[in-house]
Amino acid sequence: MGFVRKFYVADTHFSHNTIIGHCDRPFRHVGAMDEQMIRRWNAAVGESDLVYHLGDFAFELGNAERVRWIFERLHGQKFLIVGNHDVRRDGSLHPTIAGLAWAASPAQAMEIKDEGRRIYLAHYAHRVWPGQHHGGWHFYGHSHGKLPGFGRSRDVGVDLPDVDFTPRTFAELTAGMEA
Secondary structure, eight states: OOOOOEEEEBOOOBTOTTHHHHTTOSOSSHHHHHHHHHHHHHHHOOTTOEEEEOSOOBSOTTOHHHHHHHHHHSOSEEEEBOOGGGBOTTSSBOHHHHTSOOSSOOBSEEEEEETTEEEEEESSOOSSOTTGGGTOEEEEOSSTTOSOOOSSEEEOBTTSTTTTTSOBOHHHHHTTSOO
């Protein structure tokens, strides 16, 4: 087993037809979007790498077979920070999302270390987060590039130009940011 790397991504919205127009994604149709994101994911992520998905994995959750088929094609051990499209109307985890082989139970937020840095992961952006005043970082999704980061926080959604529909490493996501 080689060196394990960590990657971050949010808001893939696999199988979401209207996200293309809503977020001005450069794809002709949802099938092309899904395939391009799968190719980019697998070109970056190795089988043993860790991927932290910060919510809104897929949209057509009624089609559990398709969602599972996409999930199983993606490299890496996948962790989910729950997003608003990953739950039912009552706030409970959608059974399609719950039925996927996540590396751990999906969580509302998570705190990890990467490159010796503390990172707070959530679907929603926070103005303050654990460790903020001690060099901690915060990665979030949900805003599709419409909400700028604050201090050591940033959107890691696929719609950001530097994310470009591909899971990214801590170093890639923080390049040029003040440490």
